[in-house]
Amino acid sequence: MSKLVQQATTELRNTIRSAMEKACANGELPQADIPEFSIEVPADRAHGDWATNAAMVSARAFHAAPRKIAEAITNNLSLDGTYFDRFEIAGPGFINFFLSKQFYVDVLKDIEALGTEYGRSDYGQGKKIMVEFVSANPTGPMHMGNARGGALGDCLAAVLDAAGYSVWREFYVNDAGNQIEKFGNSLEARYLQIYKGEDAVEFPEDGYHGDDIKERAAQFAEEFGDRYVDAAPEDRRKALVEFALPRNIAKMKADLAKYGIQYDEWFLESKLHNDGELEETIQILKDKGLTYDKEGALWYRATTFGAEKDEVLVRQNGNPTYFAADIAYHRNKFAKRGFDRCIDVWGADHHGHVARMKAAMDAVGLDGSKLDIVLIQLVRLVRNGEVVRMSKRTGKAIQLADLLDEVPVDAARFLFNMREATSQMDFDLDLAVQQDAQNPVYYVQYAHARICSILKALKAEGIEPRACTDEELALLNTQEEIDLIRHLSAYTDEIVAAAKDYDPARITRYVITLANLFHKFYNTCRVKDEEDHLRAARICLCEAAATVIRNVLSLLKISAPESM
Known part of the structure; x- marks a missing residue:
C-alpha cells in the first residue's frame, strides 16, 4: 500500500490497541491478551472510510458482548495525531472510522511529489520473479489465445514490477524435439511438391498443413532453387529448418513488438540439449530411482507424486519428450538462474499439465509450490454480434498479426485485460475501433485528454497550476471531490492486490472507475470560474x-x- 495509507493504517491500529489497553487498565474490560484484529475498507463508504472488527474478535478473550467491548474501546479512544477525525459503533460491534481533511490534502501532495512514481511500492522486496508467457510454437503463426496471453502476461509483469518485484519476461522457444522434426518433414514435402507436383509427393499425415508452411517452402525454393531436390533427406530437412525457423521467430518478435511486448530473453529449448542440462535433469531423476525402462522408452514415475499415470521422458527413437525438456527448462529457471518464483501463462488446454509440472519440480529436489500457473481461458472474436473466425483480409483463421492490422494496439491491450484470465471472453472488434464512451480505452483516454484540454484553456487565459x-x-x-481523491489514494493498494492475485484486470477496472469519477467531478464542480483559492485546488486535483x-x-x- 502507499506510504500514506500505510501510515493511516498503522496509526489506526496503534490507536485501537492503545484504547483496548486503557480499557483493560481502568477495569472497563478484564485483563486479557488482545487478539489480532483486521482493519478494512467497508463495501459501503457511507458506513465509514475504514472499519475494524476488534470488538467482534475479542468477545471470547474478554468474555463480553462485542457491542459492550466496542463501547469500552471508543470510551478510551483518542484520534489526536491520526488521519481520522471521528468514529461510530455500527451493528453488533463494528467500529467505523472517518478520514480527516488532512488525509485528502496529503494524498494530493503525495501524487504531486511522486509524479510518475506514484503507485509504485516495495511490497515485493526485490524478489526475483519470472513471467513466461506466449511461448507459442515457432512452427506456425500466433493465434487469438496468444493475443490474450500476451496482453495479460505483459501487464501482469508490469504490475509485479510496480509492486516492487525484480521481474524478468521470457519467451520459451520450442526449437527442438518432435515438433521441429514434424516442421522439417512438412517443409520438405511442400518444397519437393513445388518441383515434382503435389500428387507425386505424399504429405506427412501428422504434418503442419498451414499455408505458412507453403510460403516458407516457396521462399526457400526462390532462394536455393532445386539445389536440395536431390540432396540427402537429412541435409534437405536441416537446410529447410535452418532457413524457415529463424524467419518464423523473427516474425513473432516483430508481431509482439508491434503489440508492445519486449522480452528480456527468448530462451531456446535447443540450449538445454546443447548445454547438457536436459541430460543432467534426466540423470537426477534416474539417480533418485524415479525412472524405468519399458518397451525401449525411458519412463518417469509420475505416480509417485500423485499423478494418475507415469510419463515418457525419452521415446523409443531416442528423442526426449516435450515433458522432459519442460522439466529441464523449469529446473533451469530455479536452480540455474535463481528465480524466487516463476509464473507460467498457459492456455486452458494445458490444465492437466499443471500438477505434474509442479510435482516434477519436487521430484528434482526443488519446490513446486514456487511455480505458479495462470491459465488463460478461450477468447472469441465477435463482429456485429456474430462470432468471427476468418480474417477479412486473408480469408483465413485470424492470427495475432491480423488482429493488430484491424484493431488499435491500445484497444487490444486494454480490452484483453478487462477480464480475469480464468473467465472466457468475447472480444468485440466493433467496440475496439469505436471512438466514443462505449469503448473503455477511449473513455479513459478521453478523461486524460479532457484534463489536458482544461489546463491548456486555463493557460491561454494566463492561469497556471x-x-x-x-x-x-x-x-x-x-x-x-472526496470520492475522486479517495479513489486516487487507492491506486497503490490496487497494484499490490493485482500482483498478489496475478490479476492485472484489476488495474483496468480501477482506471475506468477513475475516469468515471473524474467526469462526475468535472460535470459538477466548475474549475475555471471559481475564486482563486478553490480554483487552484481544483486545478491541483485535475493534475x-x-x-x-x-x-x-x-x-x-x-x-x-493530450487531445482527442
Whole structure:
C-alpha cells in the first residue's frame, strides 16, 4: 500500500490497541491478551472510510458482548495525531472510522511529489520473479489465445514490477524435439511438391498443413532453387529448418513488438540439449530411482507424486519428450538462474499439465509450490454480434498479426485485460475501433485528454497550476471531490492486490472507475470560474487525476493522448 495509507493504517491500529489497553487498565474490560484484529475498507463508504472488527474478535478473550467491548474501546479512544477525525459503533460491534481533511490534502501532495512514481511500492522486496508467457510454437503463426496471453502476461509483469518485484519476461522457444522434426518433414514435402507436383509427393499425415508452411517452402525454393531436390533427406530437412525457423521467430518478435511486448530473453529449448542440462535433469531423476525402462522408452514415475499415470521422458527413437525438456527448462529457471518464483501463462488446454509440472519440480529436489500457473481461458472474436473466425483480409483463421492490422494496439491491450484470465471472453472488434464512451480505452483516454484540454484553456487565459497550501486543498470537500481523491489514494493498494492475485484486470477496472469519477467531478464542480483559492485546488486535483491515469496507461503500455 502507499506510504500514506500505510501510515493511516498503522496509526489506526496503534490507536485501537492503545484504547483496548486503557480499557483493560481502568477495569472497563478484564485483563486479557488482545487478539489480532483486521482493519478494512467497508463495501459501503457511507458506513465509514475504514472499519475494524476488534470488538467482534475479542468477545471470547474478554468474555463480553462485542457491542459492550466496542463501547469500552471508543470510551478510551483518542484520534489526536491520526488521519481520522471521528468514529461510530455500527451493528453488533463494528467500529467505523472517518478520514480527516488532512488525509485528502496529503494524498494530493503525495501524487504531486511522486509524479510518475506514484503507485509504485516495495511490497515485493526485490524478489526475483519470472513471467513466461506466449511461448507459442515457432512452427506456425500466433493465434487469438496468444493475443490474450500476451496482453495479460505483459501487464501482469508490469504490475509485479510496480509492486516492487525484480521481474524478468521470457519467451520459451520450442526449437527442438518432435515438433521441429514434424516442421522439417512438412517443409520438405511442400518444397519437393513445388518441383515434382503435389500428387507425386505424399504429405506427412501428422504434418503442419498451414499455408505458412507453403510460403516458407516457396521462399526457400526462390532462394536455393532445386539445389536440395536431390540432396540427402537429412541435409534437405536441416537446410529447410535452418532457413524457415529463424524467419518464423523473427516474425513473432516483430508481431509482439508491434503489440508492445519486449522480452528480456527468448530462451531456446535447443540450449538445454546443447548445454547438457536436459541430460543432467534426466540423470537426477534416474539417480533418485524415479525412472524405468519399458518397451525401449525411458519412463518417469509420475505416480509417485500423485499423478494418475507415469510419463515418457525419452521415446523409443531416442528423442526426449516435450515433458522432459519442460522439466529441464523449469529446473533451469530455479536452480540455474535463481528465480524466487516463476509464473507460467498457459492456455486452458494445458490444465492437466499443471500438477505434474509442479510435482516434477519436487521430484528434482526443488519446490513446486514456487511455480505458479495462470491459465488463460478461450477468447472469441465477435463482429456485429456474430462470432468471427476468418480474417477479412486473408480469408483465413485470424492470427495475432491480423488482429493488430484491424484493431488499435491500445484497444487490444486494454480490452484483453478487462477480464480475469480464468473467465472466457468475447472480444468485440466493433467496440475496439469505436471512438466514443462505449469503448473503455477511449473513455479513459478521453478523461486524460479532457484534463489536458482544461489546463491548456486555463493557460491561454494566463492561469497556471501552482503549489497550493493545505488550507486551499482542504476546500475540496464536495462529495465528487472526496470520492475522486479517495479513489486516487487507492491506486497503490490496487497494484499490490493485482500482483498478489496475478490479476492485472484489476488495474483496468480501477482506471475506468477513475475516469468515471473524474467526469462526475468535472460535470459538477466548475474549475475555471471559481475564486482563486478553490480554483487552484481544483486545478491541483485535475493534475493529480491526470497523473494517475497517465501512470496506469503507461503501466499497461497504452498511450495517454493530450487531445482527442
